[in-house]
Amino acid sequence: MTTRAVAIGVGHYLPERIVPNSEFEKTLDTTDEWIRTRSGIERRHIAAEGETTSQMAIAAARAALKDAGLTADDIDAVVLATSTPDHTFPSVATMVQAGLGMTRGFAFDVQAVCAGFVFALANANALIISGQARRVLVIGAETFSRIMDWTDRSTCVLFGDGAGALVLEAQEGKGTPDDRGILATDLNSDGRYKDMLYVDGGVSTTQTSGYLRMQGNALFRQAVEKLTETAESALHKAGLEDSDVDWIVPHQANIRIIAGTAKKMGIPMEQVVLTVQDHGNTSAASIPLALSVGKARGQIKPGDLLVTEAIGGGLAWGSVVIRW
Secondary structure (H helix, E strand, O other): EEEEEEEEEEEEEOOEEEEEHHHHHHOHHHHHHHHEEEEEEEEEEOOOOOOHHHHHHHHHHHHHHHHOOHHHHOOEEEEEEEOOOOOOOOHHHHHHHHHOOOOOOEEEEEHHHHHHHHHHHHHHHHHHOOOOOOOEEEEEEEHHHHHOOOOOOOOOOOOOOEEEEEEEEEEEOOOOOOOOEEEEEEEEHHHHHHHHEEOOOOOOOEOOOEEEEEEEHHHHHHHHHHHHHHHHHHHOOOOOOOOOOOOEEEEOOOOOOOOOOOHHHHHOOHHHOOOOOHHHEEEEHHHHHHHHHHHHHOOOOOOOOOEHHHHHHOOOEEEEEEEO
């Protein structure tokens, strides 16, 4: 028998305020058509004044716990991916722990920008298969609106806020690709590409949060190749092929990147869970948001084979193969 980290609950939270592309036409030299054509984004959610990453994460966590039929007392650990924490420290994960009323276990943050949730899943999987935790709450939560330069039309139209959460539980499998749960992970990074996507602030440099800066065209060229490679690497580790995939649940950054990756893998867009049009790029929150929405839509069903893949600042990229 083999211990697997099985998804037993999923949930999400989105801020109430919805900002359509047309709103940017009032302040920037851009149009709804320009944004849609280049990114696939039609609208995004923006956090209210005073609404924080931890608050959104707590709401998503509660939704995932409800979906799993569990309470906070049933959770051993919280692993939270974010690049926009409430404070420099403590971790957002510990704030979620307190907000849920957890008085045991442990909690920590993971920072890999848009690839954060994939890295968090890999960490949670390792905790479960090593026996350090039986149930882990894995969360991606971001308030990227707080690090946007609202005069930079090349970046501010792309991002949104939100949170998604997944409950993983240790269950026994047969050790085959037919098992439910996480079947393989693949993580990568290369710091030489830092200047493609970064924030120009920080505690040890400017003591301010700074603004997001991106070399969009250069990042696009890296993204399709690296996302395809990591997805196929994870599938190979699991003893599976592209043709075995039921759904790609990608990081929702850009429709052209998503479509390019699917094409290289030979998977039709009808088998890709898409939320980018409604949420924009929510960084580490985008994959758990897509998982939750995909389940709610009736797309993702028990037994389906999913590949999640993401790339973000660092550069950091990776993928997870999971049977739902």
